[in-house]
Amino acid sequence: MSYEAILFDLDGVVVDTQLAVTTFWQQIAARYRCELTTEDLDRSVYGRRASETLEMLFAHLSGQQKDAILQELQAAEQQAVYQEVSGVGALLRALHAAQIPTALVTSAQHWKVETVLAQLGLAGLFAVQVSAEDMRRGKPDPEGYLRAAHLLKRPASSCIVFEDAPGGVQAARAAGALCIGVRPEALASPLLAVGARCVIPDFTMVTVQCSLPKVEQGAGALTLCVGTALHVPFVERTVLPKRTG
Known part of the structure; x- marks a missing residue:
């Protein structure tokens, strides 16, 4: 072939970026008293758009809270050293x-x-x-x-x-x-x-x-x-x- x-x-x-991505979403989960398993990360975080991650794992949050998380993520990624x-x-x-x-x-x-x-x-x-x-x-x-x-x-x-x-x-x-x-x-x-x-x-x-x-x-x-x-x-x-x- x-x-x-x-x-x-x-x-x-x-x-x-796997460690940085994992750490960010685990911190968000801890903030809102959620727990993310390895399966959650594989299914709903890695390779997913951030907006999809929020809908899949944090659907209970308000639109304002989700927007704030997206802004926080963008700020972290803009300042990161890759x-x-x-x-x-x-x-x-x-x-x-x-x-x-x-x-x-x-x-x-x-x-x-x-x-x-x-x-x-x-x-x-x-x-x-x-x-x-x-x-x-x-x-x-x-x-x-x-x-x-x-x-x-x-x-x-x-x-x-x-x-x-x-x-x-x-x-x-x-x-x-x-x-x-x-x-x-x-x-x-x-x-x-x-x-x-x-x-x-x-x-x-x-x-x-x-x-x-x-x-x-x-x-x-x-x-x-x-x-x-x-x-x-x-x-x-x-x-x-x-x-x-």
């Missing part, structure tokens, strides 16, 4: 140099996307960006990934998606893409349960290799190598077309 594009989630995949997930910057630069189409598909709003990419020095590396404002239905609905594939002019079935949340994996699989989870080994099971092909802890084990162009075809081959994957072995040599000229 040849794949033609690679799609990335933002939080937990490009930028390491750190990339290990290896993702090197991978994105290698894919960009090899002219492999990439897209960012996130439940975050556009202003956060721009803030994160600017801080990490990754601006301009994604051919397409799909953020919360571009989707009528958030993950686990496949709309975001289908939109990104359409904008890249590629079928979703020819895309590889990197995701860290169960809802994101479900969205990628519903779109018809192959999905690789990004999580520590101890937290891999929920992603495998909803269809991730394998789970890796970060991108340090993912490399890009380019072969010399074939004269008769005018194009070389690009190989995305995923090293020792957790739990489920992934096809180690996934060939993607490499554009030339």
Whole structure:
């Protein structure tokens, strides 16, 4: 199987925000005397738009209270110092140099996307960006990934998606893409349960290799190598077309 594009989630995949996200929502829960379980976080926080999290977990709050929480979240994210997930910057630069189409598909709003990419020095590396404002239905609905594939002019079935949340994996699989989870080994099971092909802890084990162009075809081959994957072995040599000229 040849794949033609690679799609990335933002939080937990490009930028390491899981601890910050978890801490924020646990603090909100404590403030309103609620308790959030690991299942609540996986189902209703990770990969979800903040407005959806509020409706799913804090439906009892008033509209004014929900608005205040959204403003508090935006202020915290605007002031945050972001750190990339290990290896993702090197991978994105290698894919960009090899002219492999990439897209960012996130439940975050556009202003956060721009803030994160600017801080990490990754601006301009994604051919397409799909953020919360571009989707009528958030993950686990496949709309975001289908939109990104359409904008890249590629079928979703020819895309590889990197995701860290169960809802994101479900969205990628519903779109018809192959999905690789990004999580520590101890937290891999929920992603495998909803269809991730394998789970890796970060991108340090993912490399890009380019072969010399074939004269008769005018194009070389690009190989995305995923090293020792957790739990489920992934096809180690996934060939993607490499554009030339």
